[in-house]
Amino acid sequence: MIRYTVAGSSRRSALGVSRRVGTIKYITTITTTPKRFISSKPNEVFTKLTNDNDPKRDAFFKYTWGSWLKNDKQQKEKRFTKFSIEGLxxxxxxxxxxSNEMAKAPDGKILPPVFNKNLTVSLVNNVIPKNIGKINPNEKVQVTTLSSIHEGKHHRIYKVDTNLNKAFILRIPYPLENENALSYRIRSEVATMDFADLKLGIKVPKIFCYGVNSLNPIRQPFVLQQFIEGDLLMKDWDPLMEDGSSNQEKFDNVIKQVSDFQSKLISLKLNAFGSIYFNNDFKDGHDKEFVRENIYDGETNPDLQNRWKIGPSVERCLWRHKSHLDFQKQMEPLLGPWSKKSPMDIIKNTGLLEAENAKTRLAKKEAGSSPELVCSRTLEEQVTTYENLAKIAPDLFNVKTKAIPNMQELLSPRLFHPDLDPMNIIVNKEAQEAYLLDFEGACAKPFILQNSPQFIAYDGPKIYDLKEDITDYDKLSEAEKAQYQFMYKRTRNQHQWEKKLNDNNPQLITAVAPPVKLLRSPYIAAVERKTEEEYLLIDESLLQLKEVWDIFAQNDLVNQKKFPLTYSKEDIERHVEDLQKLHEKLISTPFAATQGWIPQDMFDQLLKSGSIVKQENGDYTVKQPEPTK
Incomplete structure (x- = not known):
């Protein structure tokens, strides 16, 4: 029998084994702190351990960390992560x-992954008694507590306690994309973490086993990995800290920790652009000559030779919202890998893939075979924007220029981590070691195309000294001073990040020079686009480049003397009008930045206070304040 409880809209869930044979206890409690333990004991209900189809159990797998203003039910159904506990x-x-078999392996030997008959893969090199734990002879491993500790953007994380006296992490991705996307994403992430651990010396949780589809015993794609006890580095990050405050040491340490991870990630030049996989992941296809080569030069350890290879990129922008495309015909040819001799092909293929996606969506919408909510004009504009990005890609950078120091270093394939963030780093207090947790979407691309991490990035007005840069600063109102102080602190934070980059990797510092940032800005806008209308930000970057193109051409930064794209006066006027509407929408639409998602605690409070109101169709609207007379 399984004993479990469900307490309303939970922020924390757990499942534990009782002393009875074959019984597991589900516990669901409410808490808003990111702690890794249960803070209270709710009521309990019993159900059979072997009955994976018991509907009473479903509440444990439901998404609970937030609600959406629109399509809330559908959004939560997409994030339902039911799996087989028996299979686990x-x-x-x-x-x-x-692990018992690995105890007999020669010390220091690095073994290749094992592809198991149950359609899982084991990283036997990590599966050693030290990591797995020990039980009495003839005893079987048993889950003792199963806790839902995080419901993120892309996957759910469960903490698994066992009678091995060891805890594990079970990661279940949300089925937001098709099976191909999940399969490639998991295979690449696991191989990249393995590469970071064994080759780059980066502290990462050890991965023990994974499955890329629902045909394994867990009945879900999954990753089973080491549990690291500790606090997120974000706990020490105060981006609006006053200069010289008591938090200065913590502030400096956060910058250092994240920068040190970046330094290790980019320390090794690879031989192609794309993402990392295990060598035996691709038995067919991907037979380009540069892919058959070693992914880096100079490996002397025979155990690491031919362990990994570069395959299709799993960068999120290339896979996001591509369910309308035929994978083999429309997607795969544009996903890479790319030769290190053709770095700008990454930008070109990003544009071609997004344009193809918009064309396909538009055709299906016009044929009445797609329930697309986005208007046809938006899709048409997306096609134009992304075709422009693909067209300008070969000319964005003069790859042979001498005007940018160390250009060839900047163009070399280096590992890029899209979530290099204090929220993705956990510090083990006992060992005083920092671990980089989540490598989803990691890929190899030129450092010149790698933007600053999101927690530090700032593209607003730069203010380095409030009194020197702002005329009559002391005479401003408190509200005006607060705005400038915000700009100053964001400028300071990014400056500190770039200073640390220069300390660690001076040969790459020109990647943050203003002209270089401007040249890559259309590509960065495409990579970071979150909503349908944000194609306008790509257009804005292209138009900004148009204004300075002649100067860049004179300084040998770009390939063409003439700007490669043509914009009519009407095109520019329409863009200005559309961009203004987008900004007005973002300002006037509550929770636009999160696409209508609201943390559950806040959602419950707003609903209770009447600030948001449920409509007959199940959507919610934000009640606008009464106009003042």
Whole structure:
């Protein structure tokens, strides 16, 4: 029997085994702090352990960390992560058996991944008794507590306690994309973490086993990995700290920790652009000559030779919202890998893929075979924008220029981590070691195309000294001073990040020079686009480049003397009008930045106070304040 409880809209869930044979206890409690333990004991209900289809159990797998103003029910259904607990037990027992076998392996030997008959893959090099734990002879591994500790953007994280006296992490991706996307994403992330661990010396959680589809015993794509006890580095990050405050040491340490991770990630030049996979992941296809080569030069350890290879890029922008495309015909040819001799092909293919996606969506919408909510004009404009990005890609950078120091270093393939962030780093207090947790979407691309991490990035007005840069600063109102102080602190934070980059990697510092940032800005806008209308930000970057193109051409920064794109006066006027409407929408639409998602605690408070109101169709609207007379 399983004993479980569900307490309303939970922010924390757990499942634990009682002393009765074959019983597991689900516990669901409400808490808003990111702690890794249960803070209270709610009521309990019993159900059979072997009955994976018991509907009472479903509440444990439901998404609970937020609600959406529109399509809330559908959004939560997309994030339902039901899996087989019995299957998880079988996987843990298989891993334990492999750990006993690994105890007999020669010390120091790095073994290749094992592809198991149950359609999982084990990283047997990590599956050692030290990491897995030990139980009494003839005893079987048993889950003792299963806790839902994080419901993120792309996956749900469960903490698994066992009678091995060891805890594990079970990551279940949300089924937001098709099986191909999930399969490539998981295979590449696991291989990249393996590469970061064994080759780059980066502290990452050890991965023990994974499955790329629902045909394994867990019945979901999954990653089973080491649990790291500690606090997120974000706990020490105060971006609006006053200069010289008591938090200065913590502030400096956060910058240092994240920068040190970046320095290790980019320390090794690779031989192609794309994403990292295990060598035996691709038995067919991807037979380009540069892919058959070693992914980096100079490896002397025979155990690491031919362990990894570069395959299609899993950068999120290339896979996001591509369910309308035929994978083999429309997507795969544009996903890479790309030769290190053709770095700008990454930008070109990004544009071509997005243009193809918009064309396909538009055709299906016009044929009445798609429930597209976005208007046809937006899709038409997206096609034009992305075709322009693809067209300008070969000319954005003069790859042979001498005007940018160390250009060839900046163009070399280096590992890029899209979530280099204090929220993605956990510090183990006992060992005083920082671990980089989530490598989803990591890829190899030129450092000149790698933007600053989101927690530090700032593209607003730069203010380095409030009194020197702002005329009559002391005479401003408190509200005006606060605005300038915000700009100053954001400028300071980015400056500190770039200073640390220069300390660690001076040969790459010109990647943050203003002209270089402007040249890559259309590509960065495409990579970071979140909404349908944000194609306008790509257009804005292209138009800004148009204004300075002649100067860049004179300084040998770009390939063409003449700006490669043509904009009519009407095009520019329409763009200005559309961009203004977008800014007005963002300002006037509550929670536009999160696409209508609201943290559950806040949502409950707003609903209770009447600030948001449920409509007959199930959507919610934000009640506008009464106009003042």
């Amino acid at each position: 037990n079988r996987i843990l027992n298989d891993v334990y058996i492999q």
